[in-house]
Amino acid sequence: MTRTQPGLPGRAWHPVASSADVVLRHVFQGRLLGRELAVWRADDGYVNVWENRCLHRGVRLSIAVNDGRELKCQYHGWRYSNRTAECTYIPAHPADAPARTICNRTFPVVERHGLVWTTLEHDRPEDLPVLPERGSQLPLRAVTVAAPAADVVGALRSYDADDDLRLASESDLLLRFDGASGPGLTLLVQPSDATTCVVRGVLHGVDEADPDVSRLTLLRLHNRALNRLRARVESEVGPLEPGNDEPELELVPEELAELPPATRPGRSASLRVRVERKWSAGVDVAGFALAPLTGHLPVAQPGAHVDVHLPNGCVRQYSVVNAPGEDDRYVLGVKREPESRGGSACLHDTVREGDVLALSEPRNNFPLRRDAEHTLLVAGGIGVTPLLAMAQTLAHHGLDHELHYFAQTEDHLAFHDRLAALGDSVRRHCGLDVAATTARLREILAGHAPGRQVYLCGPGPMIEAAREIAAECGWPVEKVHFEYFQNGQEIDKDSSFEVDLARSCLTVQVPPGQTILEAVREAGVTMPSSCEQGACGTCIARVIEGEPVHQDVYLNEAEKASGEAIMTCVSRSASPRLVLDL
């Protein structure tokens, strides 16, 4: 699709704001070729250029709250992440992780010459005009003119700020003036829509040491000249009926109009990352910062994990430690397991900085509610990783929480810097034996009250103990959320049964020794999976009919008793036939 106006040259990239316009914790409202843009800078400095509407009810995101890491729509509180514009939280569905497909429209961004540039056409090379970089550059105050771009370009040819400037060249809505003795000037016309444009200027070669010509004097001189020009052009053109440049409606992209391509069965690893940094994050804990080879990483919501495909062929799941808005890399914490089956040993001993790894996209089967009056996070050892992501989120949103962290010694506490940043909400419990740990858990979990939620992650026996104690203390099961590292149970694979896939209109036999997941994939039905041992929750399926035999550690007792869901990687059927919503 081309988005050029009739009679205008076809440069794809245009300035839409000056860098100084995009201050922290603000959303700049921009416009280019009839399309409104929300332009905002995250606290890490990254500038986002997005379509100016919330996906939910179309409210302008230029009135959203920029909290430094995300934009929060003012209407129903949907949150969109820095860089990718993926929705990270929907307050009306507090228990659910928003699907990755809920993603606002983003436009490419380049910040250069004191201006923010974008293009409405994806995959266009950066055809930014190169501005002279001799001396220092000084962006002028932008002036909006209610006239078509062509008229404004015409008027700018006789731009008369001072006698020193001489028009040197003109192309693509750009006029370059040389200064005979003073600074040169580039004037750019940003076509906002058919009847409005913005004139942006950059002075180059400004001599900051010259006391006679101060920055402010120059800015005021050119502002007066541009105001004169605007008055002249607007009176010549006369009042214009706005809105005759409705943005062209794009065709539905092919990838959405067609059936998705058949994916290969098995675990997918669509991301390629480079180990940007590897460090000791605590005793026996290696920290990894993984940066994308190209583009942006999909956002990891708090509680999410990724599959890491290792050079030795192993695939392991690790929780992402990232705080909200920290989207330029994934941070993982990997504990060296003494009885490693190849995962942690490989990451500790073989993988080095600079290595490239394949990852799955992050999945969130351990989502964090943000509607609790108080949230308890209870971590054992390396189980701190997802809870650290949650604690950082709750802290950023100013929500009441405590992170209880059990470890062997102070030195075993991982991610000291992040813990320190969380301040008083972190309670460290070091060197406790089983009995003391149980007693401490009893103290922590004693305060059940409505409006509280608890999240547990750690070694199996600790989670078991905490869940039992929580039940004794009166916590309803739906308020006790947990994630196991692995499924320690012996899996019985001896039964055989039939599975009907209701959506796919298929019946498959599951013989002894095969899992439902394997049988379903063999029949050609795509099914996501991750840990494949009944711990992570990725391969969940809804049960329509039949009696599942649960062998996972993902579902809680109530969910297991209801018989409405099954983990297809380990669980089986007690009835001869199981009907699944697949």
Added chain:
Amino acid sequence: MITLFDYELSSDCYQARLALAVLGLHYSRVDVEFYPGREHETEWFTELSPLQQLPVLRDEHTTLYDAQAILVYLAARHDATGTWLPRRDPVLVGEVTQWLGLSRALASSAGAARLHESLGHVTDVTAARARAHTLLRTLDEHLWFGEQEGRSWLCAADHPTIADLAVFPDVALSEEGGVSRIDYPAVRRWTDRVKRIDGFVPRSGLFPGGSAAAPWPR
């Protein structure tokens, strides 16, 4: 005890509520139904406010019926810091008064367009909008050069004054009258700053602001 005779949707009344809030003053509200009841034209209200203007402020034995007069009075009487109306600084007093004048011009342009749209007031809305845009252009230029000089507020002080409170309502609500602020980026940044003033209260049609930047932990 301070009493404010108030109408929720009036931007003049909102100026008074803002001033009372940032000064941390307790007051009681009396609702006057401007629309549709036209209660401001009743005999009892005309006695309070002969020009039938809202809001009216009563403090002890004083009764005032003009929004800008109320701001000046509240700051002069109740602001111990002396910053909201810097009486000792002649330049600032002049500047404050100048911007109070602009707030009236906004009321008769952006404000009139808003009343036209929301309460069906009869007005030449095209002329009102054009006038509002002229004022906003001036305001944007003033605020942009202010940022260049390291100034965040309307007056040449390192703190807000009643001028900011007086100009804010009709600017922040202009879009209800069909006056977009897309072309006034410095004005948009200034409205963010006003929303972060300690004690700021929102009103219907206005969202509260987010918090200011904090260091980025790594």
